[in-house]
């Protein structure tokens with residue numbers, strides 16, 4: 001093992017790398033360095049998120065990650081500093097398909113077992129949450145008042161600032177271009193400024209985690225996929241405290257962002273890419289789905305210059321890859337959150353600090369999330385994705 005340089009090197013200064021560094025430092029590990037290739041932290045996917053936080057998942061481990069994380073986000077200023085701007089306006093899931101409804105009712109039971117207060121709503125209840133919603137074909141809805149959205153940049157910078165105060169080094173403009181190994185151990189990384197030795201390497205490169213894994217000679221099944229967010233000008237057709245609302249069968253979602261509306265819908269046939277240009281041809285499909293469910297959208301004006309695209313970091317089962325790699329024991333993955341990395345960043349930080357400092361994550365069982373699941377053993381699969 002290297003005796004020079006940082007003992008723990010984290011590749012990627014997004015919300016996940018920042019949270020892990022902060023949690024390591026809170027546990028007393030100050031020999032921690034984040035290497036970020038951009039000129040400042042939190043400018044990757046973290047800066048391009050829809051910022052949603054929810055408990056309404058189908059996989060037990062995701063519910064647990066959310067419970068822990070959303071409690072932390074609610075107390076972020078006291079516990080970490082900075083601000084999370086958590087707004088618990090709820091998530092409202094509207095369902096029009098009997099088979100999907102049956103699955104959602106099963107998920108609500110699972111969520112209740114963990115104490116998540118998800119409510120089952122009658123279509124006629126929906127009007128009081130999102131006025132004007134078309135409900136003639138809606139079978140029912142689920143609503144959890146503890147869900148909502150936050151400020152991902154505020155959270156990431158809260159972790160960065162606290163980590164720095166505790167002695168963590170953050171080196172921006174520093175791309176990792178190679179990973180050095182001696183047999184089954186990582187010994188360091190190469191950067192344009194030279195080699196940096198390390199005892200532990202953590203891959204938090206978000207959508208680029210597969211590429212960083214390749215540098216280490218590993219196959220990490222995380223691929224980037226473009227996702228688009230469409231914004232409107234200020235619009236008073238929906239109340240300020242309206243929930244983050246999902247038309248589950250079409251996949252269309254909408255929430256308030258400031259005085260405007262934020263909308264999205266995943267294009268299912270788009271191949272993996274690193275494209276960051278907004279998909280304008282897709283907008284027509286998004287608006288058709290949105291207006292069909294929430295007709296008031298038709299009166300809002302698109303704010304073209306406020307729309308953006310970002311990259312989801314997607315795994316085959318839409319679950320993150322967490323933990324030490326069995327073939328390279330001083331290499332740790334924390335990536336592949338598949339669109340849930342903002343909401344799960346507090347738990348990821350806690351658990352990866354445990355994995356590194358205690359030998360194994362223990363507050364929440366992450367065995368379903370280890371990379372070994374892709375080698376035959378079946379793990380949980382998250383079906384509740386957008």
Ligand SMILES: Cc1cc2nc3c(=O)[nH]c(=O)nc-3n(C[C@H](O)[C@H](O)[C@H](O)COP(=O)(O)OP(=O)(O)OC[C@H]3O[C@@H](n4cnc5c(N)ncnc54)[C@H](O)[C@@H]3O)c2cc1C
Nearest residue numbers: 012014015016037044045046050052176206310341342343
């Ligand atoms: C449109 C959209 C909507 C989303 N909505 C939600 C949502 O509602 N809720 C939610 O929880 N999540 C959401 N997400 C997902 C969320 O944004 C991500 O899961 C999260 O930001 C991942 O954080 P990260 O730190 O892993 O990745 P990133 O923020 O991308 O950070 C990775 C960093 O690694 C750096 N890097 C890469 N390669 C190298 C290298 N070789 N050397 C050095 N540095 C490197 C990059 O520059 C980058 O800064 C959304 C994402 C998008 C795009």
